[in-house]
Amino acid sequence: MKKLALLSVLFLLLYACNDNDDDNSSDSIVENIETGAHLFLYGYDTSDFDIIRDTVRSGDTFGGILDANGVANSKIFEVATTYKDSFDVRRMNVGKPYVLFNAKDSTARTQLFVYEKTRVDYTVVDLRDSIHVFNAQKEVTYTEKEASGIISSSLSETMDDENLSPYMSDKLSNIYAWTVNFFQLQAGDRFKVVYTEKFINDTIPAGLHNIKAAYFEHRGQPLYAFEYQADSLQLYTDYYDDEANNLRRAFLKAPVKFSRISSRYNLKRRIKYYGYKLRPHKGTDFAASIGTPILATADGVVSKSERRGGNGNYVKIRHNGTYATQYLHMKSRNVKVGEYVKQGDVIGYVGMTGNTGGPHVCYRFWKNGKEVDPFKQDLPASKPMPQEYVTDYQQFIIPLKNQIDCIEY
Structure with missing residues (x-):
C-alpha cells in the first residue's frame, strides 16, 4: 500500500506540457456516429458508459485524472511504464481534449480514457480487464x-x-x-x-x-x-516547375522564415560609432524576434557548436568540400559537434549573444574556405527529375496548369 501511495504522489507530480501542435485546437473534436438508436464515440457504444468530456488544464496529469476517477494506481503505473512507446503520459499537452468512459455503477470508475493528440489522431487506453493501449485516427x-x-x-x-x-x-x-x-x-x-x-x-x-x-x-x-x-x-x-525543373536547391535562401535582412554582406562597410573606420561585414544579418527557430540551409555535419567572443553562441556546418555555413548570436544551440543535420532542421534559436545591437542571426557563407556573399553565388540545384519521368510529368501537369491559369484573383 505504501508503494502504491508513493506512486500516486509521483504521478501527481507529472505536469502536463504546454506545447501545442499545428493541427489541433482546444475544442474537442469528437467522432459521433449514430447507428439505429445507439450513438458511437471512437467506435464505442456510449449507452454503455457515462461520458465525461474535458480538456487538459495546467497542473493536470494522467495519474491525477485517473486516480480521481477510481482507477487503481497499479494500472496507472502499468500504462505509464509498459505502454510509453504508444502513449507517453508525460506529454499530455495543456488544452488538448480528452474523454472518460466511466462505468454506470456505484464505482463510476473509468473504463476507457481517450486523449486527442490532434483533430485526427487520438490514443485509447482501455482499462477493462487486461490493459490495452493503441493509437487510431478518425475517418x-x-x-x-x-x-x-x-x-x-x-x-x-x-x-x-x-x-x-x-x-x-x-x-x-x-x-x-x-x-x-x-x-x-x-x-x-x-x-x-x-x-x-x-x-x-x-x-x-x-x-x-x-x-x-x-x-x-x-x-x-x-x-x-x-x-x-x-x-x-x-x-x-x-x-x-512547368519545365520539370526541381524547385529545391542545395541551399535555402534564408536560415529563418518570414524575416528581413537588416544588414547585408559588405566589405566596404564603415560605422559612425567606430569613427567611420573600415569594418567589413562578412555576413548577412536576418532580423527576427528572440526565440525564432534558426534552420540549417543545407544538409551537412556540424563542425562547431560553441560560445566564443563576439560570435556569441554559434554553429558552423560543413556541407561538403566546397561549402560551409555559420550562424551567429544564438540564444541557444540545438545541435552538437559531429551531428548530421538535414536542410530545414532547427539548429538553434535567434538571440543577442556576443556583439550585437538587436536580435538577429548573422548568416555567414563559406566557399573554398573564404567568406562570400551567398546571394551572389551560383548555387547548385537539387537533383533533377530523372529523364524517364519527364514525359509522364509533362502530361500530368497539363490539367493542373490549366486549372491554375483559370483561377481568378
Whole structure:
C-alpha cells in the first residue's frame, strides 16, 4: 500500500506540457456516429458508459485524472511504464481534449480514457480487464479547393484577408524557399493554389492537407510549382516547375522564415560609432524576434557548436568540400559537434549573444574556405527529375496548369 501511495504522489507530480501542435485546437473534436438508436464515440457504444468530456488544464496529469476517477494506481503505473512507446503520459499537452468512459455503477470508475493528440489522431487506453493501449485516427475525407490572393503587405496578412489557413503561408514558403525571398515580398506579388483540405465526418474542418499546384508571381516573374513523386521508391514528393525543373536547391535562401535582412554582406562597410573606420561585414544579418527557430540551409555535419567572443553562441556546418555555413548570436544551440543535420532542421534559436545591437542571426557563407556573399553565388540545384519521368510529368501537369491559369484573383 505504501508503494502504491508513493506512486500516486509521483504521478501527481507529472505536469502536463504546454506545447501545442499545428493541427489541433482546444475544442474537442469528437467522432459521433449514430447507428439505429445507439450513438458511437471512437467506435464505442456510449449507452454503455457515462461520458465525461474535458480538456487538459495546467497542473493536470494522467495519474491525477485517473486516480480521481477510481482507477487503481497499479494500472496507472502499468500504462505509464509498459505502454510509453504508444502513449507517453508525460506529454499530455495543456488544452488538448480528452474523454472518460466511466462505468454506470456505484464505482463510476473509468473504463476507457481517450486523449486527442490532434483533430485526427487520438490514443485509447482501455482499462477493462487486461490493459490495452493503441493509437487510431478518425475517418478523414479530402476536398480539393482553390484560392488566390494579391500581396498588399505580408503573405500572412493576405492569407488572413482571404480567410485561408495560416498554415498555407508556411507551406508556400516551404515550396518556394529556394526561389523566393519571402522577407522581400512586394505589394502586387500574387499567388494561386490548388490544395486539399481535411474534413472529419465530411463536415468538421481538420486542417490543410497538401498543395497540389501553385503559382507565385514575384517581382513580375511567374513561378509554377506542381507536386510530383518522380520515383515510386521515394518517400516524399518534390515540387517542380512547368519545365520539370526541381524547385529545391542545395541551399535555402534564408536560415529563418518570414524575416528581413537588416544588414547585408559588405566589405566596404564603415560605422559612425567606430569613427567611420573600415569594418567589413562578412555576413548577412536576418532580423527576427528572440526565440525564432534558426534552420540549417543545407544538409551537412556540424563542425562547431560553441560560445566564443563576439560570435556569441554559434554553429558552423560543413556541407561538403566546397561549402560551409555559420550562424551567429544564438540564444541557444540545438545541435552538437559531429551531428548530421538535414536542410530545414532547427539548429538553434535567434538571440543577442556576443556583439550585437538587436536580435538577429548573422548568416555567414563559406566557399573554398573564404567568406562570400551567398546571394551572389551560383548555387547548385537539387537533383533533377530523372529523364524517364519527364514525359509522364509533362502530361500530368497539363490539367493542373490549366486549372491554375483559370483561377481568378
